[in-house]
Amino acid sequence: MSNHYSEHFARMEATCGSLLCELQRLWNEVGETDGQWETTLLEIEQECLKVYMKKIQEAKECRTKLQRDIATAMAELSDIFTSMGESSVQRDLKPGGNLKEELEAIIPLLEDMRRKKVERINQFVGVVEQIQKLSNDILGVKEQNGNKVFVDETNLSLRRLEELHSELHELQHEKINRLNQVQGHLDTINSLCTVLGMNFKQTICRVHPALDDLNGAKDVSNSTIARLAAQIQSLQELKLKRMQKIQDLASALLEFWHLMDTPVEEQQMFLNVTCKITASEPEFTEPDLLSVDSIEKVEDEVSRLKQLKTSRMKEIVLKKKVELEDMCRRTHMVMEALISTDYSIEAMESGAIDPLYLLEQFDLQISKVREEAVSRKEILEKVEKWLAACEVESWLEEYNRDDNRYNAGRGAHLILKRAEKARTVVNKIPALVEALALKTTAWEKERGAEFLYDGGRLLTILEDYSSLRQEKETQRQRQRNQKKLHGQLIAEQEALYGSKPSPTMTAKKASRTPTTAASNRKLSFGGAMLQQVKPEKPTSRFHPNKKADSSNENSFANHHRSSGFTSHSGRRSSEVSGRVVKKQPLSAAKMREMESPAVRKPLSSVSNVVNPIVEQEKVQKGQRLSPGCKTPMAKASKPTVNGEDQNRTPKAMPNPVPTTPSTVSAPMLMAITPATPATLGAYKFEKILEQVQQIEYSFEEVRAGFFMS
Amino acid sequence: MHGGPVLDCCFHDDSSGFSASADNKVRRIMFSLGKEEILGRHDASVRCIEYSYAAGQVITGSWDKTLKCWDPRGASGQERTLVGTYPQPERVYSLSLVGNRLVVATAGRHVNVYDLRNMSQPEQRRESSLKYQTRCVRCYPNGTGYALSSVEGRVAMEFFDLSEASQAKKYAFKCHRKSEAGRDIVYPVNAIAFHPVYGTFATGGCDGFVNVWDGNNKKRLYQYSKYPTSVAALSFSRDGRLLAVASSYTFEEGDKAHEPDAIFVRSVNEIEVKPKPK
Numbered sequence: 001m002s003n004h005y006s007e008h009f010a011r012m013e014a015t016c017g018s019l020l021c022e023l024q025r026l027w028n029e030v031g032e033t034d035g036q037w038e039t040t041l042l043e044i045e046q047e048c049l050k051v052y053m054k055k056i057q058e059a060k061e062c063r064t065k066l067q068r069d070i071a072t073a074m075a076e077l078s079d080i081f082t083s084m085g086e087s088s089v090q091r092d093l094k095p096g097g098n099l100k101e102e103l104e105a106i107i108p109l110l111e112d113m114r115r116k117k118v119e120r121i122n123q124f125v126g127v128v129e130q131i132q133k134l135s136n137d138i139l140g141v142k143e144q145n146g147n148k149v150f151v152d153e154t155n156l157s158l159r160r161l162e163e164l165h166s167e168l169h170e171l172q173h174e175k176i177n178r179l180n181q182v183q184g185h186l187d188t189i190n191s192l193c194t195v196l197g198m199n200f201k202q203t204i205c206r207v208h209p210a211l212d213d214l215n216g217a218k219d220v221s222n223s224t225i226a227r228l229a230a231q232i233q234s235l236q237e238l239k240l241k242r243m244q245k246i247q248d249l250a251s252a253l254l255e256f257w258h259l260m261d262t263p264v265e266e267q268q269m270f271l272n273v274t275c276k277i278t279a280s281e282p283e284f285t286e287p288d289l290l291s292v293d294s295i296e297k298v299e300d301e302v303s304r305l306k307q308l309k310t311s312r313m314k315e316i317v318l319k320k321k322v323e324l325e326d327m328c329r330r331t332h333m334v335m336e337a338l339i340s341t342d343y344s345i346e347a348m349e350s351g352a353i354d355p356l357y358l359l360e361q362f363d364l365q366i367s368k369v370r371e372e373a374v375s376r377k378e379i380l381e382k383v384e385k386w387l388a389a390c391e392v393e394s395w396l397e398e399y400n401r402d403d404n405r406y407n408a409g410r411g412a413h414l415i416l417k418r419a420e421k422a423r424t425v426v427n428k429i430p431a432l433v434e435a436l437a438l439k440t441t442a443w444e445k446e447r448g449a450e451f452l453y454d455g456g457r458l459l460t461i462l463e464d465y466s467s468l469r470q471e472k473e474t475q476r477q478r479q480r481n482q483k484k485l486h487g488q489l490i491a492e493q494e495a496l497y498g499s500k501p502s503p504t505m506t507a508k509k510a511s512r513t514p515t516t517a518a519s520n521r522k523l524s525f526g527g528a529m530l531q532q533v534k535p536e537k538p539t540s541r542f543h544p545n546k547k548a549d550s551s552n553e554n555s556f557a558n559h560h561r562s563s564g565f566t567s568h569s570g571r572r573s574s575e576v577s578g579r580v581v582k583k584q585p586l587s588a589a590k591m592r593e594m595e596s597p598a599v600r601k602p603l604s605s606v607s608n609v610v611n612p613i614v615e616q617e618k619v620q621k622g623q624r625l626s627p628g629c630k631t632p633m634a635k636a637s638k639p640t641v642n643g644e645d646q647n648r649t650p651k652a653m654p655n656p657v658p659t660t661p662s663t664v665s666a667p668m669l670m671a672i673t674p675a676t677p678a679t680l681g682a683y684k685f686e687k688i689l690e691q692v693q694q695i696e697y698s699f700e701e702v703r704a705g706f707f708m709s
Numbered sequence: 710m711h712g713g714p715v716l717d718c719c720f721h722d723d724s725s726g727f728s729a730s731a732d733n734k735v736r737r738i739m740f741s742l743g744k745e746e747i748l749g750r751h752d753a754s755v756r757c758i759e760y761s762y763a764a765g766q767v768i769t770g771s772w773d774k775t776l777k778c779w780d781p782r783g784a785s786g787q788e789r790t791l792v793g794t795y796p797q798p799e800r801v802y803s804l805s806l807v808g809n810r811l812v813v814a815t816a817g818r819h820v821n822v823y824d825l826r827n828m829s830q831p832e833q834r835r836e837s838s839l840k841y842q843t844r845c846v847r848c849y850p851n852g853t854g855y856a857l858s859s860v861e862g863r864v865a866m867e868f869f870d871l872s873e874a875s876q877a878k879k880y881a882f883k884c885h886r887k888s889e890a891g892r893d894i895v896y897p898v899n900a901i902a903f904h905p906v907y908g909t910f911a912t913g914g915c916d917g918f919v920n921v922w923d924g925n926n927k928k929r930l931y932q933y934s935k936y937p938t939s940v941a942a943l944s945f946s947r948d949g950r951l952l953a954v955a956s957s958y959t960f961e962e963g964d965k966a967h968e969p970d971a972i973f974v975r976s977v978n979e980i981e982v983k984p985k986p987k
Contacts, residue, residue, distance in 0.1 A: 696816050696842050698802050699897070700716060701772065703960040704731055704754065 066099040073106045080113040084120060085157025120156045127164040134171035138178065139221060178225060185228040192235040195284050196242065197291020207231055242290040249298045250274045256305035260312065273298055313359065320362035324369060331373040331380060332453045379443055379451065382436045383458070389429050390465075396422040430466075437462050710745075711736070717757045721781065727767050729755035735769050737781060748779050748790050759806045764825045766792055770801030770813055778828065793828055797821065805855060807848035810869065812855045814846040820857065822869060838865045838881060847901040849924070850908050854879070856924070860961075862886040862895035864912060866924055882927070885914030897961055902943035902952070904982045911952060911982075913940025915961045919954055923984040931981035937968040945977070952977050 027037055128151055193200040207227045250273045257267055288294055399419055440451050440458050451458045712732030720726045728736045731754040738745045753773035760767050767779040778792040799816040811823040822833040837843050841861035848855045854868035865881040885896040896915040903910045909930060911921045919940055921931040936956035944953045953974045958967035
């Protein structure tokens, strides 16, 4: 181009020159002055300069613009390069090339790079968006669509992209981890809930409502995870607690089973619990194994077995008590002496005393008693022998009293033999008692305690028995002496009167009195009296009757009524009195017969021989029965009798109320008018109570007033 | 001869006693001689009579609302024998002696406790703790208190000592009742008698039963079989081996047909009257 340029240039110069030459010529022709020529040349030069200058200016401007454009483009390109992290290699800058060409070259490059940049930006945006979403998820912030994603456009390098990608990966990992964690927690909670028998859905919904949704997005925020962890913690604590409780209960169960030999069927139900007695926490996985119900069931079973044990204990204690009582009875020991505290069933049931303690005590006592029983054995045997001998003795006594014993009859010889044997036994009794006493004293000395037989000191019993025996002996002697005397008396009488009382009578006398004495211990006084009075009885007893001969009938009748036992009709009393009167001539023996039954009548009084009248009453009492009830209303017959008895003994005084008013001369002075109670009619108990509010009356007042009105 | 019903009597010694009659007179009765003499008079029926060995006096309570003390050693005639007259708030229904103490129960549920050595005024003026009419009052043989029975089948056990400790021991119990168709039929308890040896006591009621009670252990010891009609009076013999039971209709239901009167004397078994501590 420069060549072309230079040609063109030369031509132009030539042209100009020629033109100038022409101009010169013209001017010469015209005759213009040199000065004007100079000025016109200057003008033409200046004008030409201007045009050139303008064109140069334009060209300069163009050149500047181009340069500027290129610079801008280059700047942008380098920008992009830097931002994209590539070295800004200006490889397209061709030295020697013109600017337009340069620009032409740069533009597409720029375009290209711009495109690349946009691409890169998009990539970044994508990653950053994801990152943001994930971090939102992780932080638990709700996603907000339309949030402008911030991308740092200054650093779009691949390295940065790599960084972002790795960040994204991390977050993804994190999210997956957290999801796994949450799932893991949920699984744990699920298993815990199964074991504890709790509702899984309810539990996790309490933590976060969305967790229940299987398909929905799970919240994986820290708080959620923390809450899940806390829930797991609490559930595990609960599980541990229940596990310990159930293990304790299970061990108690095993104890009870062992103690009471529970049958296998009963054990079967709780095997699932007892087999886990040494298990650790993770081994408890069976559903509902640790549920509230399950634990309650085991608790109930334990308490049931406990009660069973206590009742069995009580049974055992009772058995022991019975055994102890039995032993004591057999060895004739008294239990109260052994046991000081109250080992009664009531004390045990009220829980005041532990059955185990009682059991121990009883065992102790039993062994003590056993040991003592062994040492007592010998003496007890001797006591048995002695008691048997006493029985034989009493049989012998009885036999001796039987007067018919020598009469020949069926088996009489056997009885005679028996009596002989009995006599030998009886003779040995003193020696037996002596030996027994010696043995007992020795035993007492050895043991340092008294030998008690059924609560009483054996030695005292033996002493009493010996003294009693001696008394009997002396009594027997006395009897024999008396008999002798009596025999002498009879003999004297015979000598005086020349007759002997019939032997049968005397025999009866002899037989009768001892029986009365023996069988009627309570009334021994009476019996003895009978015995002593025996000889004189027939005569002395009827003396008072004979004395009061004249008024006998009446007095008896009055006694009858006056005793107030029963109110007999007039006829009845005369009957009785008749009987009484007839009694007088009876024989002595018969009289005694009459009296002995009378003495024994249950409701009769003690015989008081001092007052013969009382004795008569006694007889009448024996016949006392309640005849037809006739109310003690006024009887016309009585008042006359009353008049007679004015001066008699108190027993001869009449009787029931109604008779007296008719004879009383002075009216009864009552503090209260009798009329008032009378108007009230039939007195029911309630009415009497009512009267309490008005004026109250006692029954006696009412009755007295009633009869007065 | 008595001019009216004999409402009460008591022993002086083995040969004599005293009687209180509805003819207003107090008599001394000599058993052996078969004689009697009038000791004094009241203005109305003499309801109860006791002889005090400590004071050597006869004490009578009457429906004329007075209590009179008589000296039996004085010659007959009211002026010489009457020792004192003591007004009561109401008609006297029952009285009992132990040692130097006298308990008087009157109508209107009054109870007066006297010291025989100073009769000018009662030692204690009390009211029966039962809500119904008093039937009988008897002192404990040990002299610490008295038993009081009412017409409502109840007996109250009271104590003389007014200290809190003693009053805390007092109680009342229901007795002589019959349960029929869900309701209780109550009978008056007419008589109380203390066993001289054991201190337990028997009560007799209009239901015809005699019950023996242990007041200390609050238990009934025995119940004798039913008597033909109401038990009007009870008395133990001095040695406590016999119990006399008066079976006689006491007119609690007015005038009606009834069993004949009878006195039963029964022997007393130790097991029926001996206290049984728990």
